[in-house]
Amino acid sequence: MKYMVLIAGAEDDDYARDDDARAKAYERILAWWEENSKTGKILEGHELQPSETATTVRRDGAGNVTVTDGPFMEAKEVVGGYAIIDVADLDEAIKLVSGWPSRSTLEIRPLVSSD
Numbered sequence: 001m002k003y004m005v006l007i008a009g010a011e012d013d014d015y016a017r018d019d020d021a022r023a024k025a026y027e028r029i030l031a032w033w034e035e036n037s038k039t040g041k042i043l044e045g046h047e048l049q050p051s052e053t054a055t056t057v058r059r060d061g062a063g064n065v066t067v068t069d070g071p072f073m074e075a076k077e078v079v080g081g082y083a084i085i086d087v088a089d090l091d092e093a094i095k096l097v098s099g100w101p102s103r104s105t106l107e108i109r110p111l112v113s114s115d
Helices: 011-016 019-038 090-097
Strands: 002-010 042-047 055-059 065-069 077-086 105-110
Touching: 002 090, 019 042, 090 105
Parallel strands: none
Antiparallel strands: 002 077, 002 105, 042 077, 055 065
């Protein structure tokens, strides 16, 4: 079964670290990513640019479109990346995601099957 894992956290936690601490955190994340990619559990994923680079597009009931700079809403935690995983079931997804080597909130959501 395929799931999307949304990886969220406080941006200031990542960017406030000194260079050495940030490099060590990324090293642990890359090792976890590579290990699970080799087993075929991670199909794809990407880190996102900081939320300040976001653009939000809203469409109201009348069809009017509003485009604004920044994320959808102000929040301490923002989505910083995602992974598409392929595992047997939710229990396996939880086990996989529980090994994430960084302080983050990870949301697991099943993909809608096109079959």
